Amino acid sequence: MTSTQQKIQPVEGLAKHSDEELAARAKAMESILVEKGIIGTDAIDYMSSVYENEVGPQLGAQVVAKAWTDPEFKARLLADATEACKELGFSGMQGEEMTALENTPDVHHLVVCTLCSCYPWPVLGLPPNWYKYPAYRARAVRDPRGVMKEFGLDLPESVEVRVWDSSAELRYFVLPMRPEGTEGWTEEQLAGLVTRDSMIGVGDVRHPEG
Amino acid sequence: MQTINERPSPDTKPRVDSLVDVLPFNDRIPRHDGEVAFDQAWEIRAFAMTVALHERLGFPWEEFQAELIGAIERWEAAQSDLEQWSYYERWLAALEELARSKGWVTGEELDARTREILDQPSTIDHHHAVRDPVAIVPAGQGA
Numbered sequence: 073m074t075s076t077q078q079k080i081q082p083v084e085g086l087a088k089h090s091d092e093e094l095a096a097r098a099k100a101m102e103s104i105l106v107e108k109g110i111i112g113t114d115a116i117d118y119m120s121s122v123y124e125n126e127v128g129p130q131l132g133a134q135v136v137a138k139a140w141t142d143p144e145f146k147a148r149l150l151a152d153a154t155e156a157c158k159e160l161g162f163s164g165m166q167g168e169e170m171t172a173l174e175n176t177p178d179v180h181h182l183v184v185c186t187l188c189s190c191y192p193w194p195v196l197g198l199p200p201n202w203y204k205y206p207a208y209r210a211r212a213v214r215d216p217r218g219v220m221k222e223f224g225l226d227l228p229e230s231v232e233v234r235v236w237d238s239s240a241e242l243r244y245f246v247l248p249m250r251p252e253g254t255e256g257w258t259e260e261q262l263a264g265l266v267t268r269d270s271m272i273g274v275g276d277v278r279h280p281e282g
Numbered sequence: 283m284q285t286i287n288e289r290p291s292p293d294t295k296p297r298v299d300s301l302v303d304v305l306p307f308n309d310r311i312p313r314h315d316g317e318v319a320f321d322q323a324w325e326i327r328a329f330a331m332t333v334a335l336h337e338r339l340g341f342p343w344e345e346f347q348a349e350l351i352g353a354i355e356r357w358e359a360a361q362s363d364l365e366q367w368s369y370y371e372r373w374l375a376a377l378e379e380l381a382r383s384k385g386w387v388t389g390e391e392l393d394a395r396t397r398e399i400l401d402q403p404s405t406i407d408h409h410h411a412v413r414d415p416v417a418i419v420p421a422g423q424g425a
Contacts, residue, residue: 089371093400095324098374100395102331104387111331115338120330122290122298123318169411178421186416198323213417235417242411 117201132195132245133266134160137259139172140250149247150174157195170195173236174247175273180231181246182220182273184212185238192243196271203272213237223274246273253280298333301343306351310369325370332377341384349376349383 105111135157139146149156153170170192173181185191189204202208211219216233220226227233236244248270254262269275302311302318312319320326336343353375357367381387 091322091324093396094371094374095322096396096399097378097392098324098328098331099399100392101374101377101381101387102327103399104391104395105331105335105381108386110386111335111338115334116327116330118290118294118330119298119334119337120326122295123320123326123329184416193323198320198326216417216419229423230421232421233417233419234415237412237416239410239412242413 120198121201131157131160132192132197132268132271133263134259135172135195136247136266136271137263139247140262141259146247153245169242171242171244172247173234173244173273175249177249178230178232180227180233180273181244182212182216182233182235183238183244183246184209184235186210186213187239190238190240190243192238192245195245196268200268220274223269225274225276245271247271248277251277251279301333301336304343305347306354307369312369320370322370325373328370328374328377332373332380346376346380349379352376353379 102113102116106113135149138160139149145156145159148159149172153172156172157170173183175181185203186209189199191199191203208219213235216235217227220233238244248266250262251265254265265278265280267275267277270277299318302308305311312321318329320329332346335341336346350372353372354367356375357372361367378387378389378392381392382389
């Protein structure tokens, strides 16, 4: 096949493009449109939130459910989350390290990226829009309990709250507590209870009905 | 004042669904449990950008529809294996054509900016691992 153009071919070129290139082109388009005032980031964020729960393979729920049912996996997950996630066949981790933080009856963890929107991608998929808002990034550190209340999570006063700063090198996610009344449940059933917000630490898992 | 946990208003999703419904090769749109789904962050940004541009600037959705048909046809004309195309790659190609024809961006601007982004180390913003909590609210100090 011959090409009439030799320069870097945009997407229109017929070679297969890497996701890195495509991501850069999409980002370039967005940044130019926003810079020129043609569209606002808020408008794009709003539209992306319509389907945001459908992004990514929802792997985090599987990781949590497996940790709830398999104590040895849980131990490996807490020791080295990057390696433990690889066991489940998750790829796409570009060298960055992941750490799982275990919630207990006494300690609750909350994850934020104070500078930008570093997020454990391979496990949690696309970050929700609010994750990068200054309001979340600042208030999660100053007033974590207040932020959690806005998400409907009202923890007892006896619980200590720890806030962790995700960075490009080290990304955190939360291992929530297994809800009561789920004895004998399969991993698949349990995975259905795990919410994205519970793995960021702003929300609770779903509880079995009844 | 920005609310942190803002959700789209209930009428938005049906409106966006109906835009998706009229797109070409509808059966090729990746779905998860029947809902439009994405494998990569850039895919949802390209999707959301296009819908937001349509809603804010008011250009007819048919214009994007036509660009997407064109982008898919151009791919098919040049390939022997017709099954190998990616929906959102064609989507991005169509969006670029639309943006060029509307005069929102030039191909040169887009190439230059893409190059800049690719040249940036991905960890430029926030590099170092932070291994201790950045805040602790001890037990008994609940607000």
